[in-house]
Amino acid sequence: MNLAKRRAIFETLQSLNPHPTTELEYTTPFELLIAVMLSAQATDISVNKATRPMFKVANTPQTILELGEAGVIHYIKTIGLFRTKAKNLIATCKMLLEDYAGQVPAQREALESLPGVGRKTANVVLNTAFGQPTIAVDTHIFRVANRTGLAPGKDVRVVEAALEKYTPKEFQHDAHHWLILHGRYVCKARRPECWHCMIEPLCEYKTKTLAPDLELKASARQSRVKIN
Structure with a gap:
């Protein structure tokens, strides 16, 4: 895919x-960090349902630790994985209090040193909480980048590097938010x-799908041709 087409895709989005912005609910960088940690292999909707009542009671490293x-x-x-996530949340809160004065660091290396925080989580926090131009590649973005031809790659790191290189x-x-929302609601997995x-006119996906009613009509036409 050439630069002009990539630019046109982002202009359209x-x-x-x-x-x-993210669909996770938060009011502080710490709340965002906790929400993103919980969102691994879980939907944003399920995370929001859990964090709404929890954040009313505990929304700082100290109050989470006290829980x-x-x-x-x-x-x-x-x-999903709530026991492991709870363990990581407590360990992360301890580390934030001991090493970062209870504040969420705005550096990748520091974020990735926190228990349960990987590159994707760090990228989301750096982008959404601190305004850095990072791109966190999740399953939605990985799919959209490969399917459209925007930034194909065999794994998430390759796709991330390609998106960073080719995104104007x-x-x-x-870019992170546009692509994840597009994958979640339009360019769905199945x-x-x-x-x-x-962005369909710009997309290089070869097997374009029709609307259900048009697909049904096309299937019916094919059936008639075979019968005749």
């Missing part, structure tokens, strides 16, 4: 959503909804 693992589990037990500078801060995709 920008026109549809000029100010994209203890059992207290955290009480709030997050509906989320003015779109880099919001069946991309090409028939109402605004």
Whole structure:
């Protein structure tokens, strides 16, 4: 895919959503960090349902620490891997208090040193909380980047590097949000909804899908041809 087409894709996504952001609910960098840590292998909806009541009671490293693992589990037990996540949350809060004066660091290396925080989580926090032009490649972005031809790659690090290299500078801060939302609601895993995709003319995916009613009509026509 050439630069002009990539630019046109981001211009289109920008026109549809000029100010994209995460669907996780948060009010501070710490709340965002906790929400992103909980979102691994879980939906944003399920995380928000868990964090709303928890953040009313505990939304700082000290108050989360005071809950203890059992207290955290009480709030997050509906989320996958909740025991491991509770353990990591407590360990992260301890480290934030001991090493960072209770503040979320704005440096990748420091973030990735926290228990349960990997590159993707660090990228989300750096981008959303601190305004850095990072791109966190999750399953949605990995799929969209490969399917459209925007930034194909065999693994998330290759895709991340390609997106950082080929995304025009003015779109880099919001690229993460546009692509994840596009993958979540339009370019879906099992069946991309090409028939109402605004970047479909620019997309290099070869097997474009039709609207369900048109697909049914096409199938019926094929059946008649075979019968005749």
